[in-house]
Amino acid sequence: MTVTPLRPALPAILLEDQVRAALLEDLGRAGDITTYATIAPSLAAEARVNTRQDGVVAGLELARTAFRLVDPAIVFTAHVEDGDRVQPGDSLVTVAGPARPVLSAERVALNFLMHLSGIATLTARYATEIAHTRAKITCTRKTLPGLRSLAKYAVRLGGGSNHRYGLDDAVLIKDNHIAVAGGVAGAVAAARAYCGHLVKIEIEVDGLEQMRDALAAAPDAILLDNMAPDLLREAVEINRRHAGLSPEAYGRAPGRVTLEASGNVDLTTVRSIAESGVDYISTSKITMTAPTLDVGLDVVTH
Known part of the structure; x- marks a missing residue:
């Protein structure tokens, strides 16, 4: 009997400490001074995370955690799932909420998403080569x-x-x-x-x-x-x-x-x-x- 494996998953508790450490490293001692200096606290923003390459998505929950830890008011809507194959121009995520935390969480969220998606994408290339x-x-x-x-x-x-x-x-x-x-x-x-x-x-x-x-x-x-x-x-x-x-x-x-x-x-x-x-x-x-x-x-x- 051939069994199709379920998609991998990681418990949320394994993600939070790593994301928190990355945010603390980035925010440093004074926070995001660029955003604080240029964006009024009353402003809201909506942003889309798009891919510019073919690949396999990995790390969405880490990205979600980054935005949540900076401000729970941010609404994170994923349009794909980890493990999905995507093409240039595909929208992966929409985030909406207070502009300051959206911009402050951006780099940490993308760093995890880009790094893990890169590993998943290269692994998929190897797996395709030997699929027969x-x-x-x-x-x-x-x-x-x-x-x-x-x-x-x-x-x-x-x-x-x-x-x-x-x-x-x-x-x-x-x-x-x-x-x-x-x-x-x-x-x-x-x-x-x-x-x-x-x-x-x-x-x-x-x-x-x-x-x-x-x-x-x-x-x-x-x-x-x-x-x-x-x-x-x-x-x-x-x-x-x-x-x-x-x-x-x-x-x-x-x-x-x-x-x-x-x-x-x-x-x-x-x-x-x-x-x-x-x-x-x-x-x-x-x-x-x-x-x-x-x-x-x-x-x-x-």
């Missing part, structure tokens, strides 16, 4: 400090998947861990003895012999680091034979070791990596190199 395969694009822990939960939310909106959120929610045994621990089998065994039964264990390998050692240790997942597509295909075949599965059954078989490819992933290579038969492709590019989506706020004049 079973592979999923997934993010890493390489995110801007303090914004990880938001960046990973944007990745999901773009059609990607999330890797671990931090050092505490899954085991990923990398080359340095293996070097210090003394080998693949010992590192996996130590992790299994230390962690609870719900904690997944993944181990990174950089060659097929190391992969065979990893399979014998029975981790939940193996990260194939910096392997060319030909080697990745061999790795998939080794995994299939180790699990005793036919080629037809391999892709949907429960319980087999999950294979993740990483390294040298970009929009020119991701298709060939996905076509090797791996399950996941991890890259930091979707969170660390995504350009912002060009979004602007324009006051409506009557």
